[in-house]
Amino acid sequence: xxxxxxxxxxxxxxxxxxxAHERIKPYIHHTPVLTSQSLNDIAGCEVYFKCExxxxxxAFKARGAMNAVLSLSQGERANGIATHSSGNHAxxxxxxxxxxxxxxxxxxxxxxxxxxxxxxxxxxxxxxxxEPTLAARESTLAEVIKKTGAIEIHxxxxxxxxxxxxxxxxxxxxxxxxxxxxxxxxxxxxxLSGTALAAxxxxxxxxxIAGEPALADDTFRSLQSGSIQPASSPTSxxxxxxxxxxxxxxxxxxxxxxxxxxxxxxxxxxxxRLIWERLKIIIEPSCAxxxxxxxxxxVKFQNKKVGIILTGGNVDLNKIAKLFQ
Amino acid sequence: xxxxxxxxxxxxxxxxxxxAHERIKPYIHHTPVLTSQSLNDIAGCEVYFKCExxxxxxAFKARGAMNAVLSLSQGERANGIATHSSGNHAxxxxxxxxxxxxxxxxxxxxxxxxxxxxxxxxxxxxxxxxEPTLAARESTLAEVIKKTGAIEIHxxxxxxxxxxxxxxxxxxxxxxxxxxxxxxxxxxxxxLSGTALAAxxxxxxxxxIAGEPALADDTFRSLQSGSIQPASSPTSxxxxxxxxxxxxxxxxxxxxxxxxxxxxxxxxxxxxRLIWERLKIIIEPSCAxxxxxxxxxxVKFQNKKVGIILTGGNVDLNKIAKLFQ
Numbered sequence: 001x002x003x004x005x006x007x008x009x010x011x012x013x014x015x016x017x018x019x020a021h022e023r024i025k026p027y028i029h030h031t032p033v034l035t036s037q038s039l040n041d042i043a044g045c046e047v048y049f050k051c052e053x054x055x056x057x058x059a060f061k062a063r064g065a066m067n068a069v070l071s072l073s074q075g076e077r078a079n080g081i082a083t084h085s086s087g088n089h090a091x092x093x094x095x096x097x098x099x100x101x102x103x104x105x106x107x108x109x110x111x112x113x114x115x116x117x118x119x120x121x122x123x124x125x126x127x128x129x130x131e132p133t134l135a136a137r138e139s140t141l142a143e144v145i146k147k148t149g150a151i152e153i154h155x156x157x158x159x160x161x162x163x164x165x166x167x168x169x170x171x172x173x174x175x176x177x178x179x180x181x182x183x184x185x186x187x188x189x190x191x192l193s194g195t196a197l198a199a200x201x202x203x204x205x206x207x208x209i210a211g212e213p214a215l216a217d218d219t220f221r222s223l224q225s226g227s228i229q230p231a232s233s234p235t236s237x238x239x240x241x242x243x244x245x246x247x248x249x250x251x252x253x254x255x256x257x258x259x260x261x262x263x264x265x266x267x268x269x270x271x272x273r274l275i276w277e278r279l280k281i282i283i284e285p286s287c288a289x290x291x292x293x294x295x296x297x298x299v300k301f302q303n304k305k306v307g308i309i310l311t312g313g314n315v316d317l318n319k320i321a322k323l324f325q
Numbered sequence: 326x327x328x329x330x331x332x333x334x335x336x337x338x339x340x341x342x343x344x345a346h347e348r349i350k351p352y353i354h355h356t357p358v359l360t361s362q363s364l365n366d367i368a369g370c371e372v373y374f375k376c377e378x379x380x381x382x383x384a385f386k387a388r389g390a391m392n393a394v395l396s397l398s399q400g401e402r403a404n405g406i407a408t409h410s411s412g413n414h415a416x417x418x419x420x421x422x423x424x425x426x427x428x429x430x431x432x433x434x435x436x437x438x439x440x441x442x443x444x445x446x447x448x449x450x451x452x453x454x455x456e457p458t459l460a461a462r463e464s465t466l467a468e469v470i471k472k473t474g475a476i477e478i479h480x481x482x483x484x485x486x487x488x489x490x491x492x493x494x495x496x497x498x499x500x501x502x503x504x505x506x507x508x509x510x511x512x513x514x515x516x517l518s519g520t521a522l523a524a525x526x527x528x529x530x531x532x533x534i535a536g537e538p539a540l541a542d543d544t545f546r547s548l549q550s551g552s553i554q555p556a557s558s559p560t561s562x563x564x565x566x567x568x569x570x571x572x573x574x575x576x577x578x579x580x581x582x583x584x585x586x587x588x589x590x591x592x593x594x595x596x597x598r599l600i601w602e603r604l605k606i607i608i609e610p611s612c613a614x615x616x617x618x619x620x621x622x623x624v625k626f627q628n629k630k631v632g633i634i635l636t637g638g639n640v641d642l643n644k645i646a647k648l649f650q
Contacts, residue, residue, distance in 0.1 A: 032357065034379075038447075053605045054359075115602070273642060277440065280378045280638035282605040313605035317598060321646035 011159045012166070012194075012252075014201035020163040021170060024066045027099060031055050031168075033175050036278045043294055045301040048179065049275075050172040053283050053313025057091040057119065060168050060311050061155075064190055065092035067164030068153045069100055077102050079149035084108070084130075084137035086239060087116035088312050089155040094125030096153075105150050107141045109133075113239070113316040134243070156190030157246030166194030172307045173203045180304035183290035185311060186210040186219045186260065187241035189249030195309060196256035206307075207258070211293030213237075214262040218244045219253065223260055237265045237323070240286035240312065261293035268292050269323050275310075285320070287311045336484045337519075337577075339526035342495060345488040349391045352424060356380050356493075358500050361603045368619055370626040373504065374600075375497040378608050378638025382416040382444065385493050385636050386480075389515055390417035392489030393478045394425055402427050404474035409433070409455075409462035411564060412441035413637050414480040419450030421478075430475050432466045434458075438564075438641040459568070481515030482571030491519030497632045498528045505629035508615035510636060511535040511544045511585065512566035514574030520634060521581035531632075532583070536618030538562075539587040543569045544578065548585055562590045562648070565611035565637065586618035593617050594648050600635075610645070612636045 034049045052060035069081060080103030083093045090106045097104030104125040108117060109132035120127055130140040145152060154161065168191070169182055182199055186192040192210050199206040212219050216234030222245055230244040245253065263271075272288035275281065290308045294301055359374045377385035394406060405428030408418045415431045422429030429450040433442060434457035445452055455465040470477060479486065493516070494507055507524055511517040517535050524531040537544050541559030547570055555569040570578065588596075597613035600606065615633045619626055 058605060276607055276642060277640075280383060280607040282601055282607060315602075317601060317649040321649035324642040324646040 012163050012197050017163055017166045017170060017198060017201060020067045020160075021167045023070050024063055024164060024167065027056070027066045028062050029055050030171060033172060034279055034281070039274065039278050042274065043301065044298050045303055046305045047291070047294070048172065048176045048305070048307045049279065050168055050307060050309050051281065052168055052309060052311050053281060053287065057088060057095050058312055058314040059088035059092070060165055060191060060309065061088040061092035062095065063167050064161035064164035064194070065089060065096045065153060068158055068160035069093070069096040071160045072151065076151050079151070080105060081153050082106070082141060082145050082148065082150035083153045083155060084141045085155050086242070087112050088240065088314060090125070091116060091119040091123065093153055094120040094123035097125060098123045103148070103150065105144050105148055107137055107144060109137065113314070113319065115314055115316050119314070154246070156188030156243070157248045159248065161190050162194045162197070162249065162252070164194070165191045166198040168309055169195040169198035169307070170202055172309070173198065173206065176305070176307060178203065178305065179206050179307040181301060182206055182208050182307040182309070183211055183294060184208065184309045185238070185241055185286055185289040186212050186253070187286070188243040189219065189245045189253050191309065191311060192257060193249045193252035196252060200256055208256065209293070210253070210257055210260040211290035212260050212262050213241055213268065213289060214264050216242050217262045220260040220262050222250060223254060223257070226254070236268070238268055238286040238289055240284060241289065261297050263289060263292040263296055267296060271295060273324065282313045282315060283310050284312045284315055287313070337488050337491070337522050342488055342491045342523060342526060345392045346492045346495060348395050349388055349489060349492065352381070352391045353387050354380050355496060358497060359604055359606070364599065364603050367599065368626065369623050370628055371630045372616070372619070373497065373501045373630070373632045374604065375493055375632060375634050376606065377493055377634060377636050378606060378612060382413060382420055383637055383639040384413035384417070385490055385516060385634065386413040386417035387420065388492050389486035389489035389519070390414060390421045390478060393483055393485035394418070394421040396485045397476065401476050404428075404476070405430060406478050407431070407466060407470050407473065407475035408478045408480060409466045410480050411437050411567070413565065413639060415450070416441060416444040416448065418478055419445040419448035422450060423448045428473070428475065430469045430473055432462055432469060434462065438639070438644070440639055440641050444639070479571070481513030481568070482573045484573060486515050487519045487522070487574065487577070489519070490516045491523040493634055494520040494523035494632070495527055497634070498523065498531065501630070501632060503528065503630065504531050504632040506626060507531055507533050507632040507634070508536055508619060509533065509634045510563070510566055510611055510614040511537050511578070512611070513568040514544065514570045514578050516634065516636060517582060518574045518577035521577060525581055533581065534618070535578075535582055535585040536615035537585050537587050538566055538593065538614060539589050541567050542587045545585040545587050547575060548579060548582070551579070561593070563593055563611040563614055565609060566614065586622050588614060588617040588621055592621060596620060598649065607638045607640060608635050609637045609640055612638070
């Protein structure tokens with residue numbers, strides 16, 4: 001088991017992240033890094049926000065999806081690509097399919113925001129709705145793959161996906177220079193494991209910390225117990241972070257992320273509101289989790305330089321507006 | 326009268342705008358220009374959004390205020406600066422006062438958004454509330470000036486303010502190159518006259534068009550009649566555009582802006598929503614007026630290159646959220 005793990009994580013190297021970055025560059029935005037004096041004053045530290053809400057499809061998921069699909073052989077992708085996703089990965093895979101001229105089959109929970117479903121359809125993806133449980137998503141996807149012969153691109157438990165997500169933190173570190181901390185949210189752990197590996201390879205003294213909704217704290221519990229603890233019916237407003245770690249993301253996170261800060265939904269909404277009001281940008285609730293974590297544990301970050309990956313900006317305004325009243 | 330007018334508009338020259346730009350550069354952001362493929366598809370043209378919502382104080386008003394205050398002699402500013410404003414100019418003057426180390430006295434209608442009042446106080450400005458009418462604003466300001474000896478910096482009817490606002494369009498034209506059109510909103514006309522002069526001097530073939538709320542269409546009526554037609558109790562959601570043209574802004578607009586497109590409040594909210602969702606940025610209702618105008622009169626702009634000055638991003642989320650439900 002130990003050997004298996006060592007061999008597998010070694011698949012993502014400094015060089016492989018560099019190659020992935022070159023591979024996807026023509027298809028992704030180099031997103032801006034924003035700062036705000038008033039948010040720095042509130043946080044008590046220097047915060048550098050890597051704005052993946054401005055990324056293609058409105059989220060960092062464009063990176064991992066593009067890297068995974070570009071890495072397939074022509075034979076592997078001949079029958080198309082398939083995935084299950086609550087939203088942003090779905091759009092990212094649909095877009096990758098469109099760019100590569102292949103079919104994209106997307107299994108989405110029927111509760112996924114309308115704007116995300118519309119996004120998939122807009123890229124020519126085919127949507128299969130299912131119940132909002134991991135079991136339903138997996139069984140529906142298995143049927144779709146059996147029927148079509150498409151190849152699965154898992155939203156996070158896939159080394160090529162993680163490698164692609166790593167390029168967001170790589171860009172942030174290259175642009176800002178040394179950072180004491182980088183904070184990322186954690187759902188299935190694709191972004192977090194990529195971020196942790198990017199820091200390890202490109203800025204070893206940078207500490208990577210995860211922010212997680214208290215209502216979906218499977219990563220917090222998994223790191224405490226030393227084994228994957230699945231989330232049971234998580235319900236957080238941070239709807240992009242309800243999935244549990246996978247067997248490929250967990251070991252990387254266990255070995256490279258020493259701390260998970262959990263935050264309540266109220267703290268998530270308050271942090272989101274601050275970012276909307278002060279940075280003047282639209283971010284998803286999931287996306288506000290790391291900044292909420294920073295504000296919750298301010299002393300740790302006092303006077304430090306902190307990078308935050310803002311993961312996405314696809315919101316259902318009708319739904320989100322209710323949070324601000 | 327004709328001579329008076331000629332002499333006065335000649336106060337703003339190509340060179341004076343260039344000097345103003347150098348004067349204010351240390352104190353303002355060079356704001357980004359954003360584009361969106363999906364908004365281009367919707368609009369049927371190439372749209373370049375100049376994002377003054379990311380400007381200092383969250384609005385282009387930082388430019389004009391800074392230019393006006395920096396242009397005062399030491400004697401003129403000895404007793405401080407004063408103005409009346411429904412919001413963004415207020416914060417801009419308060420900030421300019423803080424930077425220059427002088428007192429700033431701000432008369433604000435009691436109906437101004439809370440976030441804008443807080444902004445003024447945050448910069449150390451002193452707020453005097455009054456009834457939300459032009460008469461009340463002017464009489465309260467006169468009292469404040471009488472008591473303090475402060476010098477008035479009018480929100481728009483001031484050549485140094487217009488000159489400062491002109492630098493937003495200057496930056497846009499410098500960055501994007503040739504534009505067929507530049508659209509700006511019009512309230513009192515400070516931004517619009519500055520934008521029109523910037524186009525005249527730096528890109529003579531660019532046509533400047535104004536967007537105006539139908540519920541506050543004094544500029545539309547003024548250009549039709551050939552004389553200033555004040556707005557009577559305007560009530561548009563675009564609360565930054567309720568003021569009427571001044572005797573200094575009107576002649577410049579009359580001579581350099583050939584068209585005003587008016588839009589309903591429903592069209593303003595729809596345009597604002599599109600920008601929030603697609604550009605992932607927060608803009609004020611007033612700020613969405615030019616894009617609403619473009620969408621209303623699409624044929625005119627078909628396949629053209631169109632610049633839009635997005636003027637500000639200071640919103641009261643509690644209030645604005647209701648629009649999206």
